[in-house]
Amino acid sequence: MTGTDFTQGWVNGWIITIILINLLGCLWLLWWTRKRPDDPIKDGESLGHSFDGIEELNNPLPHWWLNLFYFTIAFAFIYLTLYPGWGDAKGIFGWTSAGQWETEVKRAENKYDVYFQEYAAIPVDELAKSTEAIKTGQRLFANNCAICHGSDARGNLGYPNLTDADWLYGGSPDKIVETITNGRGGMMPPMGTALGEDGVRDVATYILSFTDRKGSGNAAAGKAKFDTLCVACHGVDAKGNQMLGAPNLTDAVWLYGGSEKIITDTINGGRHGKMPAFKDTLSPEKIHVLSSYIFSLSN
Numbered sequence: 287m288t289g290t291d292f293t294q295g296w297v298n299g300w301i302i303t304i305i306l307i308n309l310l311g312c313l314w315l316l317w318w319t320r321k322r323p324d325d326p327i328k329d330g331e332s333l334g335h336s337f338d339g340i341e342e343l344n345n346p347l348p349h350w351w352l353n354l355f356y357f358t359i360a361f362a363f364i365y366l367t368l369y370p371g372w373g374d375a376k377g378i379f380g381w382t383s384a385g386q387w388e389t390e391v392k393r394a395e396n397k398y399d400v401y402f403q404e405y406a407a408i409p410v411d412e413l414a415k416s417t418e419a420i421k422t423g424q425r426l427f428a429n430n431c432a433i434c435h436g437s438d439a440r441g442n443l444g445y446p447n448l449t450d451a452d453w454l455y456g457g458s459p460d461k462i463v464e465t466i467t468n469g470r471g472g473m474m475p476p477m478g479t480a481l482g483e484d485g486v487r488d489v490a491t492y493i494l495s496f497t498d499r500k501g502s503g504n505a506a507a508g509k510a511k512f513d514t515l516c517v518a519c520h521g522v523d524a525k526g527n528q529m530l531g532a533p534n535l536t537d538a539v540w541l542y543g544g545s546e547k548i549i550t551d552t553i554n555g556g557r558h559g560k561m562p563a564f565k566d567t568l569s570p571e572k573i574h575v576l577s578s579y580i581f582s583l584s585n
């Protein structure tokens with residue numbers, strides 16, 4: 287960030303003016319209080335005021351002390367010129383806090399790149415057995431994924447649990463890498479208008495019947511509607527389709543919740559879960575290690 291990002295032009299002039307007034311003021315003070323050859327009061331004589339029995343004598347500062355003051359003022363000028371000190375001027379060294387941060391990040395990356403290169407040569411499912419790699423993967427997960435999937439990767443409503451064997455898009459090493467690299471977006475269309483209120487209730491009741499529960503509609507009528515409107519994505523047996531990320535509706539694992547109310551809401555309004563792509567944020571080597579960590583959670 288440069289000064290002009292958050293200040294207007296006049297502020298830079300104002301800052302420079304204040305610095306100059308301070309430094310030149312110090313210089314002037316040193317000059318004004320210097321020892322003068324025509325001083326009527328000689329060294330060591332009384333200046334004529336005393337307080338509480340203490341008398342002020344004319345004892346000028348030692349030379350080395352005075353020179354130290356001059357030196358600090360000169361130092362200030364040099365420092366402010368080398369580093370960005372004068373308003374938004376860049377400084378001779380070209381130093382910026384952002385630049386320093388980038389250099390440090392680069393240095394750290396070069397250091398850890400070696401490990402990631404080594405890991406990259408080992409297949410995801412093999413690497414999942416390495417405690418060291420899993421620890422690294424866990425750290426990457428905490429920094430990039432935990433906000434949505436939870437720090438224990440068990441997910442939340444709308445955010446899938448990554449520790450079970452139930453996969454929307456597939457739990458093979460390749461599928462996990464693909465999910466993290468390119469992201470995913472499940473598209474469940476709103477079906478309320480196509481089904482009508484009773485239709486939605488019937489289909490929801492049919493879905494509840496897979497887990498031996500009763501709903502407020504007619505399961506047989508629901509099955510007929512399911513077979514025309516839902517099978518294309520969820521499959522004839524309602525066990526889902528990993529190509530589309532369509533969930534298995536016959537098990538007790540629910541992405542959005544399995545109560546009659548929530549299932550009805552899902553069918554009425556549709557759902558559109560979004561898993562962001564990480565190919566621009568994480569290198570392929572990091573995604574490789576992260577995938578091993580995810581793989582290790584359910585294997």
Ligand code: HEC
Pocket residue numbers: 427430431432433434435444445446448452453454455456457462465466470471472473531558559560561562564576580
């Ligand atoms: C902004 C929230 C968010 C972040 C951050 C996020 N995810 Fe996801 N992730 C999701 C959602 C939502 C889904 C489900 C997508 C869907 O419904 O189609 C998902 C799906 C997945 C899946 C597929 C699960 C399955 O059953 O097939 C994997 C694997 C996954 N995420 C891993 C990760 C990893 C690893 C990270 C960190 C690099 C991450 N996610 C970061 C929201 C997120």
Ligand code: HEC
Pocket residue numbers: 471472473474475477489490493512515516517518519520530531532533535539540541542543544549552553557558559560
């Ligand atoms: C175009 C494909 C498609 C069609 C058609 C479709 N679905 Fe879906 N459905 C999906 C996808 C994809 C998801 C996951 C949404 C997500 O990841 O956000 C889903 C999610 C669901 C869920 C939520 C499951 C959970 O675990 O929370 C239910 C319930 C559901 N669908 C029921 C139905 C019913 C009933 C129909 C027919 C009336 C239907 N779907 C038609 C693709 C489809």
